[in-house]
Amino acid sequence: MAVRVAVAGASGYAGGEVLRLLAGHPEVEVGALTAHANAGQRLGAVQPQLVPFADRVLEATEARELRGHDVVFLALPHGQSAAVAGELGDSVLVVDCGADFRLADAGEWERFYGTPHAGTWPYGLPELPGAREALKGSRRVAVPGCFPTAVSLALVPAYAAGLAEPEAVVVAATGTSGAGKALKPHLLGSEVMGSMSPYGVGGTHRHTPEMIQNLSAAAGQRVRVSFTPTLAPMSRGILATCSAKAEPGTTVESLRAVYEKAYQDEPFVTLLPEGQWPATASVQGSNSVHLQVAYDQEADRIVVVSAVDNLTKGTAGGAVQSMNIALGIDEGLGLSTIGVAP
Numbered sequence: 001m002a003v004r005v006a007v008a009g010a011s012g013y014a015g016g017e018v019l020r021l022l023a024g025h026p027e028v029e030v031g032a033l034t035a036h037a038n039a040g041q042r043l044g045a046v047q048p049q050l051v052p053f054a055d056r057v058l059e060a061t062e063a064r065e066l067r068g069h070d071v072v073f074l075a076l077p078h079g080q081s082a083a084v085a086g087e088l089g090d091s092v093l094v095v096d097c098g099a100d101f102r103l104a105d106a107g108e109w110e111r112f113y114g115t116p117h118a119g120t121w122p123y124g125l126p127e128l129p130g131a132r133e134a135l136k137g138s139r140r141v142a143v144p145g146c147f148p149t150a151v152s153l154a155l156v157p158a159y160a161a162g163l164a165e166p167e168a169v170v171v172a173a174t175g176t177s178g179a180g181k182a183l184k185p186h187l188l189g190s191e192v193m194g195s196m197s198p199y200g201v202g203g204t205h206r207h208t209p210e211m212i213q214n215l216s217a218a219a220g221q222r223v224r225v226s227f228t229p230t231l232a233p234m235s236r237g238i239l240a241t242c243s244a245k246a247e248p249g250t251t252v253e254s255l256r257a258v259y260e261k262a263y264q265d266e267p268f269v270t271l272l273p274e275g276q277w278p279a280t281a282s283v284q285g286s287n288s289v290h291l292q293v294a295y296d297q298e299a300d301r302i303v304v305v306s307a308v309d310n311l312t313k314g315t316a317g318g319a320v321q322s323m324n325i326a327l328g329i330d331e332g333l334g335l336s337t338i339g340v341a342p
């Protein structure tokens with residue numbers, strides 16, 4: 001019997017990408033689609049790429065529209081998820097693409113988001129140690145942020161193997177879709193085209209505590225992270241350059257061996273052949289993460305570069321992958337490893 005799924009926030013970028021993937025999922029039947037300002041519109045008017053659902057009408061995001069489904073994806077602004085989830089009942093699988101339930105530390109949540117902490121749900125990054133076990137059978141999933149996905153997959157193997165000192169530096173370029181669909185002057189084409197710029201500099205970006213949480217869990221000690229995001233003139237994609245000082249004895253061979261072992265059985269993480277570097281175009285529209293590692297002998301630093309599509313593996317792909325695990329169906333259903341480059 002098909003799994004009946006609703007999507008709240010179906011007019012937005014994350015909700016639209018969830019629907020694109022669900023359209024190709026063989027065990028899913030798409031039910032209610034909800035929105036906020038766009039409630040009452042045909043989906044085709046705001047998401048014309050979603051042809052199979054074009055004539056669906058967007059409902060208001062209210063519990064009565066979302067009840068009666070096996071799975072509800074929430075792709076809402078931060079702070080909106082707890083109230084909706086609270087009205088859905090414990091037997092419904094709620095997959096939250098927002099940040100509300102990602103952090104375990106209430107103090108860190110309040111420091112970066114400025115609102116009371118809603119709680120902590122199993123974390124939807126299955127490739128992290130222990131994550132699949134926590135997701136299996138769960139009825140709540142917190143989908144990671146797009147940058148923490150790219151950075152955690154890049155650095156967790158090094159920390160888990162004790163190859164890196166507990167202080168990482170990350171500079172990551174992102175496409176503009178990471179900021180959502182709402183109009184913002186700094187995202188106008190005339191501001192973004194032909195230009196790159198940093199934002200959230202100096203430890204202020206809200207994904208920093210999420211990266212610290214994941215890397216510290218792998219390292220078994222607190223890992224400090226200096227994170228600088230930059231906005232790149234592209235719609236989708238993240239290219240994260242992550243580095244940390246190497247622990248004594250690290251060699252390029254030991255580093256590569258750790259990453260080969262960590263990801264040899266992971267369908268959505270590809271360690272590229274030596275000398276080949278990740279590019280955002282290669283993972284666009286796919287649930288893949290591409291990685292490359294290097295050991296900078298002169299600086300004595302491990303350097304790991306990762307590429308993800310922020311909307312696919314960085315949000316909706318990770319959400320669907322986590323749904324599959326939670327429901328006990330094939331983890332790869334509805335997901336592709338193939339990008340759309342060029």
Ligand SMILES: NC(=O)C1=CN([C@@H]2O[C@H](COP(=O)(O)OP(=O)(O)OC[C@H]3O[C@@H](n4cnc5c(N)ncnc54)[C@H](OP(=O)(O)O)[C@@H]3O)[C@@H](O)[C@H]2O)C=CC1
Pocket residue numbers: 008009010011012013014015034035036037038039061074075076077078080097098099144145146177178179180181182310311314315
């Ligand atoms: N974009 C990305 O790369 C990523 C996004 N996410 C997360 O996914 C969530 C959605 O982000 P994204 O799709 O980018 O944002 P968008 O701005 O593109 O979409 C927001 C969605 O939420 C709806 N909405 C807006 N205000 C409210 C409200 N007050 N109550 C209920 N619904 C509301 C909008 O409806 P309407 O259009 O009708 O107003 C729209 O459907 C966020 O939590 C974001 O952090 C996570 C990882 C990456």
Ligand SMILES: CC(=O)N[C@@H](CCC(=O)OP(=O)(O)O)C(=O)O
Pocket residue numbers: 097098099144145146147174175176177178179229231310
């Ligand atoms: C370009 C841009 O603004 N990107 C967003 C990434 C948002 C994201 O991945 O997710 P959450 O909002 O769910 O945490 C940012 O840096 O805040």
